Amino acid sequence: MDAQLQVITFLRLVMITLVPYVLAAQGTMLGGRTGVFSVAQEGIMLVAASVGFLAAYYLGGLLYGVLAAMLVGGIVGLLLAYFTTTLKMDQFVIGLALFFATAGFSSLAYKVAIGVTLIPPLIPTLPDVPLPVLSQLPLVGDIFFRHNVFVYLAIVLSLVLYVLLYRTGIGLELRAVGESPLAADSLGVNVTLMRYVTTVVGGMLMGLAGVYLPMAYTGTFTEDIVRGRGWLSIALTFFGGWNPHFILLGAFFFAGVEVLAFRAQVTNVGIPYQFLLMLPYLATILVMIPGFRWARVPAFLGRNYDREKRAQV
Amino acid sequence: MVVTQASPPRLSRWLMAALPYVAAVVISFLAAGVFIAVMGFNVLRAYETILFTSFRTPNGFIQTLLKFVPLTLQALAFTVPLAAGKFNIGGEGQMIVGAIGATAVGILFAGAPGVLLLPSVLLASVLAGALWAAIPGWLLYRFGINEILSTVLMNFVSFQLINYVATEIWPDPAAGHPTTVPIGEGALLPLLIRRPPLHLGFLLTIVVAVLVYIYVTRTVYGYELVATGANPRAAQVYGIPVQVLSVLALVLGGAMAGLAGGVEVAGIHRRLIEGLQSNYLTLGILAGLIAKGRVVAVPFVAFFLSVLEVGASAMQRTMMIPGEMVIIVEAFIVLFILLSEVIRRR
Structure with a gap:
């Protein structure tokens, strides 16, 4: 294979691989920007992959799977919002409990519906949709404009979120809720509603990230399908400084490492493959060192606002 | 009066x-x-199976106690850092690396007499687990990196490590699943009960649980630990080295999770097998959360979850x-x- 083709293939794979990272990290960022820190990504992605796959398989259409995944992600997001924002429970404890419940439910649902089979049931994977004109461009066309719709969605969503957060009044209010809910509340911003909406929409995005895995990679559900991508997305959120545009840029790095590790394993570079498969996690730990230094974390992240309480720090 | x-x-x-x-x-x-x-x-049959399988036969009861051992250690590995306000989600990796450490010593010094080999094997598992937890601890201390993330990511690294050790360093080609050759005879934990077999790890776990209880509730260091978790700022003001204590709590948790790996190797498998960590991390964290972080409640909750776990596998077997x-x-x-x-x- 000549060098140019190899580079094109690599970049194409990066574009495909970054989707779940972008979607899950933007979902994390959205909830976090109003103060709700979810640690249930891994579980939401698992349950959305399972339920989404089953819906697409039994109802005979990928769209059903996508809708089911958003629904189940939204429900978990709603539970997280209710337990933290309304009942003011510890966000990490609730997040962990939801993580275990959803992870358990993902394999339960699959086992109950499908059972143990020799040949896994398959759904068709997402078709590529070349964009008119743009896909005809040399090099760039192949790399960026011949992909499944989720790739475009991930990019467009990131740009929309950037505009929403930094160029609109609602975005300003949203960010204020995550910095100082007391100040936002006193200016008439509905803190509770903000936290609910961002957490539910955030859960839906994590659901999309989960259902992408069977739809783009495997065509079926397996218990190890997520492989830490949910946890890695939290790291990506910090790496991107809780900003939608930097999260998108950071996702290129996360996806790049994953593709690199996978391809090095296939081409046999002399390093035992186990160490190549460690790469994404080790690289993530390394980039968190500068990531945590420069990330401007929302001031109220991980805490619950109680307007009745007197001392608000 | x-x-x-x-x-x-x-x-x-x-x-x-x-x-x-x-x-x-x-x-x-x-x-x-x-x-x-x-x-x-059938709902009633399912309840009955879940709750009573452990108590119907001697074998069921011993199975429950054997699950109780790693489950309690994992629960303590989560609970002790939690007392300092830190979430250790890395017990799985710490257990795996502990098992690797135990296996390494057990194979390398296979011929050594038991009085030397068994303590060394267990010590190796404790040190390996502590070291694995020290990495996120150091990242937290030095760079302020969220310990939930770093401990979880270390789990995924350990999955590859155990696969490498079991397929490349000391593989048992006859096993058909990533497995090492057996450890030396002297490394095996003696049995408390011969049939059905219950190994000494059960007693060891009780001792560890009591020591942790004494540490957290009856010593100055434990008091400082709890003070750190309750209000880090206040603790800092009173001169408690808050950050050092958080790291130490994580390391101590790692040591106990590592011991869980060592006990599984020396007591049950007698070799390293990929997947030996089972779902003990999940169960341990759930036990810690149900106990609401109270060390004294942990063994009891862990026993309850062991009963459910034995019942769950029976339910899966007999009722699908x-x-x-x-x-x-x-x-x-x-x-x-x-x-x-x-x-x-x-």
């Missing part, structure tokens, strides 16, 4: 404290029962109801216990 202020009798106070737990368990079981019924299974059902029930118990606190606050 001093007449104390009138307080409700001891028994009824205990009952009031137990009420939310009982309610949470009952409600969670009812919710699961509805689900099981909807799936078309997936065992994950029980994990969901346990997660519900956590949520309902927390919910009962909210209700009490009002």
